[in-house]
Amino acid sequence: MANHDDNLLRKIVAHAKEYGFVFPSSEIYDGLGAVYDYGQYGAELKNNIKSFWWKAMVQMHENIVGIDAAIFMHPTTWKASGHVDAFNDPLIDNKDSKKRYRADVLVEDHIAKIEGKISKEVEKAKKRFGESFDEQQFLTTNGRVLQYQEKIGNINDRLKASMENGQLEELKTLIEELGIACPISGSKNWTDVRQFNLMFSTELGSLADGANTIYLRPETAQGIFVNFLNVQKTGRMKIPFGIAQIGKAFRNEIIARQFIFRMREFEQMEMQFFVKPGEEMEWYEYWKERRMKWHSILGMGDDNYRFHDHLNLAHYANAACDIQFNFPMGFKELEGIHSRTDFDLKAHEEYSGKKLQFFDPQENKSYVPYVIETSIGLDRTFLAVLSASYMEETLEDGSERVVLKIPAALAPVKVAVLPLLKKDGLPEKAREIIDDLKFNFNCQYDEKDAIGRRYRRQDAIGTPYCVTVDHQTLEDDTVTLRDRDTAVQERLSIRDLNERIEALVSINTLLRKL
Numbered sequence: 001m002a003n004h005d006d007n008l009l010r011k012i013v014a015h016a017k018e019y020g021f022v023f024p025s026s027e028i029y030d031g032l033g034a035v036y037d038y039g040q041y042g043a044e045l046k047n048n049i050k051s052f053w054w055k056a057m058v059q060m061h062e063n064i065v066g067i068d069a070a071i072f073m074h075p076t077t078w079k080a081s082g083h084v085d086a087f088n089d090p091l092i093d094n095k096d097s098k099k100r101y102r103a104d105v106l107v108e109d110h111i112a113k114i115e116g117k118i119s120k121e122v123e124k125a126k127k128r129f130g131e132s133f134d135e136q137q138f139l140t141t142n143g144r145v146l147q148y149q150e151k152i153g154n155i156n157d158r159l160k161a162s163m164e165n166g167q168l169e170e171l172k173t174l175i176e177e178l179g180i181a182c183p184i185s186g187s188k189n190w191t192d193v194r195q196f197n198l199m200f201s202t203e204l205g206s207l208a209d210g211a212n213t214i215y216l217r218p219e220t221a222q223g224i225f226v227n228f229l230n231v232q233k234t235g236r237m238k239i240p241f242g243i244a245q246i247g248k249a250f251r252n253e254i255i256a257r258q259f260i261f262r263m264r265e266f267e268q269m270e271m272q273f274f275v276k277p278g279e280e281m282e283w284y285e286y287w288k289e290r291r292m293k294w295h296s297i298l299g300m301g302d303d304n305y306r307f308h309d310h311l312n313l314a315h316y317a318n319a320a321c322d323i324q325f326n327f328p329m330g331f332k333e334l335e336g337i338h339s340r341t342d343f344d345l346k347a348h349e350e351y352s353g354k355k356l357q358f359f360d361p362q363e364n365k366s367y368v369p370y371v372i373e374t375s376i377g378l379d380r381t382f383l384a385v386l387s388a389s390y391m392e393e394t395l396e397d398g399s400e401r402v403v404l405k406i407p408a409a410l411a412p413v414k415v416a417v418l419p420l421l422k423k424d425g426l427p428e429k430a431r432e433i434i435d436d437l438k439f440n441f442n443c444q445y446d447e448k449d450a451i452g453r454r455y456r457r458q459d460a461i462g463t464p465y466c467v468t469v470d471h472q473t474l475e476d477d478t479v480t481l482r483d484r485d486t487a488v489q490e491r492l493s494i495r496d497l498n499e500r501i502e503a504l505v506s507i508n509t510l511l512r513k514l
């Protein structure tokens with residue numbers, strides 16, 4: 001998969017729409033910016049991703065439980081969490097192209113360019129020194145690399161200082177001094193930087209009742225924090241333990257251009273892991289490793305993932321990194337892993353006046369636990385799956401196909417059952433087979449068109465297996481099983497189908513590799 005492949009992204013968007021994965025929201029009214037609906041296959045794929053995450057986190061860990069908190073929360077929640085005062089993005093407009101940008105992202109993209117130059121130096125040196133090349137030594141001694149690093153360090157310090165202190169003029173000065181131009185107009189004609197709060201607000205109750213401004217939650221995490229004590233007590237949970245949740249979150253994103261990568265209504269899969277203060281770094285490393293493993297066993301190519309440490313830590317974090325995925329737009333954040341200290345629970349203690357602590361029987365004292373958070377976007381995972389699995393291929397017989405090589409355990413339809421002809425009792429036999437398989441798998445029946453066309457249709461939605469019923473089936477109760485990726489067919493007895501397919505497509509097979 002090439003980097004920055006706009007063409008690939010365009011193809012994925014078109015394919016997702018044509019085959020019932022993702023539609024623009026309320027499309028008959030020309031859609032709504034950065035809001036999308038999942039179609040019949042998209043909903044299945046999404047459910048399977050959720051199930052894989054939930055099972056890996058909750059079912060596979062004795063000390064993790066899952067909840068489902070409401071989207072609406074008491075408005076003080078967002079005071080305590082800092083979102084009312086600080087969930088802002090600094091925005092800036094280019095006066096010539098009239099395009100709006102996040103000022104911090106413009107600076108970060110500039111830094112990424114310098115990082116790219118360092119990578120180029122490394123590549124060059126690798127070629128020059130061959131076997132004996134020591135990358136670590138090169139990075140710490142090469143003059144040009146050191147200069148680049150110093151530059152990055154300086155820019156980062158200034159970015160961090162201006163973001164933390166809300167110095168918007170300083171941010172604009174930085175953009176001007178770095179000579180950052182608008183990618184569309186190429187001009188450096190910028191407006192001032194303004195703050196913009198990303199939370200959507202609405203009113204609870206009718207106005208006559210004395211309305212109260214409330215927010216659509218911008219993250220699911222706070223629903224976990226406010227329930228910390230409820231879950232700890234009723235579940236008799238002992239530190240360390242985790243609370244997981246999957247649910248919708250809403251952000252009035254300034255720039256929303258990259259399909260389901262950045263939406264205004266999206267879904268998160270988050271887990272907050274409560275630990276003893278002082279032990280957080282061990283758990284941070286543990287969860288980094290576990291989460292990367294989860295991605296890896298999907299088999300979408302380990303090279304498509306990398307860690308990216310946060311240089312600018314949020315004020316409450318003492319360590320943070322992203323797992324980035326190689327999207328068609330390049331490596332971008334897919335998941336965040338954050339060591340959030342006791343910031344959230346302490347803030348809720350302060351604002352609610354309730355004690356949110358754990359009594360440690362061994363130490364005979366209470367404390368506010370520290371938290372390691374793993375937070376992954378469901379929609380971004382969906383896009384990662386589509387990006388890694390979309391392929392255009394020429395088969396051995398010379399025919400062309402578009403195939404989604406979706407990991408079998410996540411595929412929307414697991415098996416298609418196809419009678420070779422629409423007569424001679426073959427359709428009835430195929431239905432009989434489906435009536436048995438449908439209890440375990442999402443199946444599809446298709447009798448229309450030549451068999452090749454039917455295979456193509458299943459390839460396009462990523463169905464990993466096709467069962468074909470022919471005249472021999474009527475004689476000896478065997479069928480052919482066709483593999484989507486290799487297009488190889490094997491003959492097997494109907495009796496063995498259930499067990500065989502189960503071994504190939506079940507989420508359990510993946511979970512065993514965790």
Ligand code: ATP
Nearest residue numbers: 253261262263266333334335336375376377379380
């Ligand atoms: P970004 O820097 O890309 O805006 P973020 O750092 O604000 O993301 P977090 O607040 O850490 O994101 O949210 C955790 C995860 O939720 C992200 O890793 C991402 O997968 C997902 N996510 C965040 N914002 C969006 C969005 N607007 N649309 C889709 N997914 C999102």
